[in-house]
Amino acid sequence: MKSLLSLAVAWLLPCHSLFAAENPIVLWSGGAPGALGTSPKDIPTLTPYLPAKPTGAAMLLIPGGSYSGIYEGQAEPFALWLNEQGLTVFVLRYRLGSAGYRYPAQLQDAVEAMFQIRGSxxxxxxxxxxxxxxxxxxxxxxxSTFINRPEDGMILGSDRSGSPRPDLAILCYPVISMITKPHGTSRKMLIGDSPEEKLVRQTSSELQVKPGLPPVFLWHTMEDKLVPVEHAQHYAAALHQNNVPHELHLYQNGDHGTGLIGTQHPWFADLLFWLRAQKFIP
Incomplete structure (x- = not known):
């Protein structure tokens, strides 16, 4: 049965976008590396959503949830909205800290997802x-970790070739730093209670930016009480220092989770303007 949020989206989108999801793809056919079991929480998946009028561009969509859950309001509703723009979308449901998985298990799932999307x-x-x-x-x-350090998610001995790095990145009120005003739950779920300093720095994305990264669009709200706006600001500053093309949009009003499907938030139009400049949509 579809969630109430999914049903609400049905009223907002044309009929040809409904039921666009393909069957989920099990990401690791032989079991995820370091799997702790065989229940659904140990089996990451990739769910394709196909647009009616494809542009030829695609998006790997990664919902949030503090690394302790998957917030579904950032999954299918946005996949359908991106379908409306002509993008083929793949929703990643990755392994979580609440199931015992620490860094880089989540990044391994993202890297494998990108290899499979590009390979197909x-x-x-x-x-x-x-x-x-x-x-x-x-x-x-x-x-942000994916574009900064995709090598951390590569499996030693695999026969994958080429880079899994995305061709652009969109960060919506992102967690960035594990040092400056960190989001406690995300940090604990990703790197544990007492991580080594090296790991803390490795997973603080503002410290891992380098020249040559793909273009980045990021936005945040000044009133965010859960993940402070400094996260986006510090990451944008690092992108600027390394001459990485990017846009930073800061909106005065709105707490964490602002701008979901069904609202009239300006970030939707700002993103579409940027995606046109990147030749992802017409």
């Missing part, structure tokens, strides 16, 4: 050089 580009009728990643909150942290 012909099947999905998408351009392998126009695949972005979009994340909310802790999902935004995962996306």
């Amino acid at each position: 580009a012909a099947k999905w009728k998408i351009d392998p050089k126009r695949i972005g990643a979009m994340g909310f909150s802790a999902g935004g942290h995962l996306v």
Whole structure:
């Protein structure tokens, strides 16, 4: 049965977008690396959503949830909205700290997802050089880590070739730092209660930016009480210092989770303007 939020989205989107989800793809057919069991929480999946009028570009969509859950309000509703813009979307449901998985298990799932999407580009009728990643909150942290340090998610001895790094990144009120005003639950779920200093710095995305990263769109609200706006500000400053193309949008009003589907928040139009400049949508 569809959630009430999904049903609400049905009234907002044309009929041809409904029921666009394909069957979920089990990400690791032989079991995830370091799997702690065989229940659903140990089996990450990738769910494709196909647009009626594809542009040839795609988006890996990573919901948030403090690394302790998957917030579904940032999954299917946004997949359907992105479908309306012509993007082929893949929703990643990754392994979580609440199930005992610590860094880099989540990044391994994101890297494998991107390898599979690019490797099946012909099947999905998408351009392998126009695949972005979009994340909310802790999902935004995962996306920032993904563009900063994809090598941390590579499995030693695998036969994968090429880079899994996305071609652009969209960070929505992201968790960024594990040092400056960290979000306590996300930090604990990702790196544990007493992480080594090296790991804390490795997972603080503002410290891991380097020249040559793909373009980044990030936004936050000044009133966010859960993940302070400094997270986005520090990351944008690091992008600027390293000459990485980016846009930072700060909105005065709104707490954490502002701008979900069904609202009239200006970030929707700002993002679409940016995506057109990146040649992801017409």
